[in-house]
Amino acid sequence: AQSSLNRSEALSMIGQLAAGVAHEIRNPLTSLKGFTKLIELKANIESKHYFEIMNDEFNRIELILNEMLGVAKPHNDRVIKTEVSAIIEYAIALLQTQAVMKSIEIVTEFIDNPVIECDDNQIKQVFINVVKNAIEAMDQGGQITVRAVQPNEDGIQVEVIDQGEGMTPAQLAKLTEPFYSTKEKGTGLGLMMCLNIMEHHKGFLKFESELGKGTRVILGLPVRQ
Numbered sequence: 001a002q003s004s005l006n007r008s009e010a011l012s013m014i015g016q017l018a019a020g021v022a023h024e025i026r027n028p029l030t031s032l033k034g035f036t037k038l039i040e041l042k043a044n045i046e047s048k049h050y051f052e053i054m055n056d057e058f059n060r061i062e063l064i065l066n067e068m069l070g071v072a073k074p075h076n077d078r079v080i081k082t083e084v085s086a087i088i089e090y091a092i093a094l095l096q097t098q099a100v101m102k103s104i105e106i107v108t109e110f111i112d113n114p115v116i117e118c119d120d121n122q123i124k125q126v127f128i129n130v131v132k133n134a135i136e137a138m139d140q141g142g143q144i145t146v147r148a149v150q151p152n153e154d155g156i157q158v159e160v161i162d163q164g165e166g167m168t169p170a171q172l173a174k175l176t177e178p179f180y181s182t183k184e185k186g187t188g189l190g191l192m193m194c195l196n197i198m199e200h201h202k203g204f205l206k207f208e209s210e211l212g213k214g215t216r217v218i219l220g221l222p223v224r225q
């Protein structure tokens, strides 16, 4: 007998496995964090530095677990009707401080503001990840443009355009692979999660990039699923 999985079934299984593992690690991690804090209170001043490192490492594990839980989220969805602008503005508001600190201005252009049916929490996660990547790619300051272009029979399309470091074709090809990251503190799980969510919504996620010039991420969603 033969059995095979298609791509979306495989993604879904990986997502469930990731979420299961992440969930199981979370509880013991919480008690480790708690007991470490207790010991820290009684520890001498020379060991302070080690506790700082331990705390940073605990936070790092937590970040990875949260992103892994995000990977599996598409399986318990609720569908609501919402304006595209509401989702985009939510994501931008969350990241505004980070942008301002790097002298980045985020500009929105809504040629149209259609209502879409989606799990808004999941689509918010996608925009947060994509705009965050844009901010992280820009060390010289500048502008990020988020524009919703005219919807057509295929659905809506939103572009996130940055003036950041850009990517080579080889980097572009690896983008959505799990754990692919060029950042010191990156997890490399963000875009894999985004792609998973967009496919689950029967939408798409495309990238165009030029090294040293910037990147354009194109997100597409059907108006009705």
Ligand code: ADP
Binding pocket: 129, 133, 134, 137, 162, 164, 165, 166, 167, 175, 176, 180, 181, 182, 183, 185, 186, 187, 188, 189, 190, 191, 192, 214, 215
């Ligand atoms: P992470 O942000 O944790 O590294 P992601 O999955 O979000 O993981 O992104 C994977 C990699 O793709 C990043 O490390 C970076 O190299 C590249 N990347 C993503 N978005 C951009 C962008 N807007 N500009 C340049 N590189 C990008």
Ligand code: MG
Binding pocket: 129, 132, 133, 190, 191
């Ligand atoms: Mg990211």
